[in-house]
Amino acid sequence: MGRELTFHIFRYNPEDPDSAPHTDTFSMEERENLTLFIALTHIREEQDPSLQFDFCCRAGICGSCAMVINGRPGLACKTLTRELPKEITLMPLPVFRLIGDLSVDTGTWFRVMNEKVGSWIHTSKEFKPGAREERMDNALAEEIYELERCIECGCCVASCGTANMREDFVGAVAMNRIARFMMDPRDERTADEYFEVIGTDEGIFGCMGLLACEDVCPKNIPLQDQLGILRRKMGWNAVKHLFRFGSL
C-alpha cells in the first residue's frame, strides 16, 4: 500500500463565466516512481477531465510543465512524489498570464523577451553556400552549449523578486541569453550595444542578487556566475569613459 496523497490544486478558468479562483482537492494512492506528470494525467482522466496543465516531452527537455510545487517553482514531469510530503499543493507560475488552472502563457512572454534581447547572431556577413564552415575551438563550443541549455521553462522568472514586482524586468533567462551571445565570436555586437539592451533597471541593474533563479533552475545553468560577470562588464561599460585619459 502506498501513501494516500492529497493534491490541493489551484483552479480557475477565465473563459468560463461561472468559474471563480479556488482550490480543488484530489486524492490518489502513491505508486512506485510516481511523478507529477503521471499523477496529474491520472487525475484528469479519472477524476476531472477539465483540469488544465501543460506537459509535452515529459522528460525534462522541453520546459512546458513548470509550476509552483509546494511553494517552489519546478518541472512537474521530473518531480517524484516520494520527494514530497503527502500533502501536495500545486499553483500556476506567477508573473506569466494565466490560461487556466496550472497552465500559463509562457509562449508570449518568451517571444517578447527574445525580441527584446535580440536573441540571434547579429552579423554583417552573408552565408556563403559551398564554402567550408568557420572554425571554432571545441572548448568554446562546449562553453556556449552550457548556456544554450536553457529550456525557457520560466522557473527563474517565477522565483525572481524583481520579476514579481516589475513587469518589464527581463529576468535571469534573458541575462543568460545575452551572456551566451557575448561569448560567441559569430555575434558582432559590441559592449555598448549589449549595454543598450540590458544596462538598465529592466536588465542587469534591476537584479537584487537574491539568486533564487540559480536555486530553482532545473538545468543547473550557472546563472549566478553569468549575472556576476554581466554586472561587472556592464558596470565597467557605464563608467569606462571616466578613465579615457587624454581623450578630452
Next chain:
Amino acid sequence: METIWTDLLCIGAGLAGERVAVEASAAGFQSVCLSIVPPRRSHSSAAQGGMQASLGNCCLGDADCPDTHFQDTVKGSDWGCDQEVARLFVETAPEAVREMAFWGIPWNRVVPGKSVYFKGGKQYEKTESEEKEGLITARDFGGTTKWRACYTSDGTGHTLLYTMDNKVVELGVTVHDRTEAISLIHDGETCMGAVARCLKTGRLRTYLARATLIATGGFGKIYRESTNAVINDGGGTMIALDTEVVPIGNPEAIQFHPTGIVPTNILVTEGCRGDGGTLLDVNEERFMHEYEPEKGELASRDVVSRWMTHHIRRGLGVKSAYGDHLWLDIRHLGAEHIKTKLREVEEICNNFLGVDPITQLIPVRPAQHYSMGGVRTNKDGAAYGLKGLFAAGEAACWDLHGFNRLGGNSLAETIVAGKIVGQKIVEFLQGAETKYDTALIKGALVKGQERIDGIISGRAGHENVFEIRNAMQDELMERVGIFRNGKDLQKAVDNLQGLYERSKRVGLRSSGRGANPELTLALKIRGMVRLALCVAYGALKRSESRGCHAREDCEARNDRDWLNRTLATWGKEADLPTLNYEAASKVMELAPGDRGYGVCKIISCDGEILGA
C-alpha cells in the same frame, strides 16, 4: 469570427515548419506558423544524438561523401525510399549543417591529436588531424559506414530548434502558439487554409493562405509505449486524411527505437551506442554481436529492436515489475565523456530511474519512436491530391526513409526538407493566385463549430474519450508492433473498426468551456483511430517483410510484388481506408540487394529466392 490572411500558413512550428517559414519570409512572403505549444517546446527539441551530413571532418568520417550517405540511407530504408529524394537530401545536407552553424549552432568541433573511443565494449585509439582542427565533428550512429552524425553534446535537437526559432524571431515571422488546426479548407482541388481552435480560449479562427504546409511531426501517440511527446498525435496528418483526396504514404512503416527506458519510454539517444555503449542481457553479457557479427549494436534500428525482442523471447531478458527488459551499458565510456557528450542521458537516468549511468546499468527496451509514413508528397514537398498543400518533416512521406529511418536522418530531414520545400513554396507563391470561395470557408467554419457543439451537448452519445484512446493504443501495441502476423493484424483491424464506431459517439464529462483538454482530445479521437486503422490495415495487406515491417508469416522481402509504397485515403462514410500502391522509386540508382545487416531473405524482382 476572426479571419487571418497570409501567403504561407505553416501548421506546426517545429524544425521543419519553422525552416520553411524562414525560407518564405526571407523571400518576402508573409508567413504564419500555428503551433499547439510554444514553438521551442516542439518535439524537435527532444532529438538528442545528431544530424547526419557527410562533412567528413573527423578521422573516422574521413573520405565520407554524399554517395556513401546515399547508399547508407537507401539500404537503411530497405529500398523503400524514393531514391531521387534521397539523392537530393544527401547532396544538400552538408550545406544545411553549415548554414545552421552560420546561424549560431555550437556544433562540437574536431580536437586534434590522439584520443580513445569505444566500439562493442572495446577500447580503440584514433588520431584527429591538425588540419581539421575546429571544423564540425561527428559521431557514429547505427546503419552508417562513417562517423557522420554532427552534434552538440546530446542536445542537438534543442540547439537546432532554439537557433531556428531565433531566426524566426529575427525575421519577425508570426507564430500563433497554442493553436490547433482542426480542418483544412479546400474544394477537393485546391487548399485555401485551415480552421483552427485557439487552445487559450477554445474559440475557432480561420486562416486563409495561398500555400498551406503540414509540419506537425509524427503520430507515435497512437501507440501506448512511445518515446514521443504527448503532443505527437498526428493532428496534421489526420486533417489531411480527412480531405478524402490526400493520401498517407506507408502508414504501416512504424519505427521502434531500441533504447526507450523502462518503464517511462523516455528515449536515451542512439549516441550511447554510437559512442561505444553496449546492450547486455540478464547475465550481463553482450548479445548483439552474436546476431550481427559485423555491425553489433550499430545495425539499423529495426534490426536491433527485432533482435532485442527475439533475445527477450528466448528468456534472456531481465524480469521487472514492468515486464522484461535488457540493459544499456555506458559505464566504460567514463564520467568525463558522459558528463560532456551524454548530459541529457545522465539527467534522464538520474531523474526518472534513480540510476547513475556512470556506475550503473540502464534498463531499456524497444519503444515506438518514429512514423516513416505521413502526408504523401512529391520531391518538391507538394502533397498529392490538393494544389497549394505541402508537407515536410516527420509529418510528410517525402519519402526519404522508406521502411526504416537511420538515426540522425530525421533532424537532417527537417532542416534539409525545410530548406528545399521552402524554396519550392517560394516558387509556388511567386506564380500562384488563389480564389477564395467565401461560402466554402464559412461552411468549413460552421462545420467545425457544429462538431464542437455536438460533442459538448453529447448529441451522438457519451463514449469516454480516454477509454477509446487507451483501447486503441493497446490494440496497436499488442498486435501491430515489432513482429506482426496476418491473424493478429486482422484482429487488430476488426477491433479498431469497433473503436472507430465508438469514436463517433464521444461525449464529455466536463463542460467543454474554454481551452478544455477533454474537448481537445475528443475532437481528435476519430482521426487518431482512422490513423490507427491505416497503420493496421496497411500492415495486414503488405504480405512481406521490409525494414521495420516484420511479418512472421511472410518472412522474405518481396521485391517482385512489394517494392512499392502504400497510399491510404479515407473515403466519405468509409469504415476502412482505401489502399492504392505506387512504385517505391521511379529512379533506381541503387538496385535492390542485401543491406549487410539483418536477416536477408529476398524474393528478387524477377522472382528468384535469395538468402536464408
